[in-house]
Amino acid sequence: MRESWLNTGRDVYTERDRELVGVGHAAEARSFFLGHPDYRPTPLRALPALARRAGVASILLKDESARMGLGSFKALGGMYAVARLVMAETEERYGLGPTEEQLRVVAARTPFVCASAGNHGLSMAAGARALGAGAIVLLAEDVPEEFARRLRSFGARVRRSGSTYEESMATALEAAARHGWRLVSDSSWEGYTAVPLDIMRGYTVLFEEVNWAGRSGKSGGPGALGGGPGDVGGWSGEPPTHVFVQAGVGGLAGAAAGYVRDRWGERPRIVVVEPEAAPCLLASVRAGEPVRVEGGRTTLGRLDCREPSLLAWRLLSRLADAFVTVTDEEAEGAARLLVTEEVRISACGAAGAAGLLSLGPAARTALDLGAGSRVLLVGTEEAF
Known part of the structure; x- marks a missing residue:
């Protein structure tokens, strides 16, 4: 059942x-990324029809x-x-x-290992390969084979394990302990926070690019992949009034909350969007502690997470303004709408847009969302 939850525990950034x-x-x-040969800021697209x-x-x-x-x-x-480790x-x-x-020499000492729904494994494998190290990625049975193929192209060893991300994660954790491999998880729990914290800090680069674009009037900064349809060019740089960001375990949403509050203060409303079948952050904030959710399946595979990252929960339980859920159909519909503005991302990537479109009058009023609002979304991944 689709839900919206205003965060009664909202507090100030400290x-x-x-x-x-x-x-x-x-x-x-x-x-760090400015020294990487493949780094370019990504475009910031204006979406007038969706607005x-x-x-x-x-x-x-x-x-x-x-x-x-x-x-x-x-x-x-x-x-x-990987580089920081x-x-x-x-x-x-x-x-x-x-x-x-x-x-x-140090990188090659032992492989890196992670569980992944696809994208995180690709990043870890690319980082390991750049340093001459090995990478092992555990995928659940329902992760598309396309991700396995791409992972192998980066030199990763791919293993299928379990029917869910959480089961793959348990296997990765056990394998790291048994073999002495280096675990690179994008989730966190008591006793394991240093690596996932670096992952979240890496994600903040995309928000720094948004801020840079506002200061410079150029989309994303030097070398941006801008210039295409909808690229904002001379964005005025006014801070967003609302940020809608989708979540699996919550790493990106936590990074968004930390960056937005530090850069733009308490005014922007941060709305976390999850699949209705896997609302682990909404349930955890409501419960006042991290909890595991059960329920149906979702086709939003990269967001299909049943337990939140501890670090993300700690940030979002204080800094996010609201949590909403969307159906698979709503996310797929949002992705189709974005194609009409020449933005091609997956349904997972369009979940933030779906969350915005799904809000009813009461939620819009509570979030002060209206004709004067400036909304920031993150199109998290390509369509495939």
């Missing part, structure tokens, strides 16, 4: 939140479908976390300022 995710971390992560349909002043969509040749925002997370291990062994050869 220095403790800033220590986790903020603009300083975004700048540091972007500095008219939603009854708002403007909608901008950060189009992640061509991110670093990997096809999703997750390219920013796993790759950054190797750097930390190398400095512990050799001291500050290690050489490229020393980094590669």
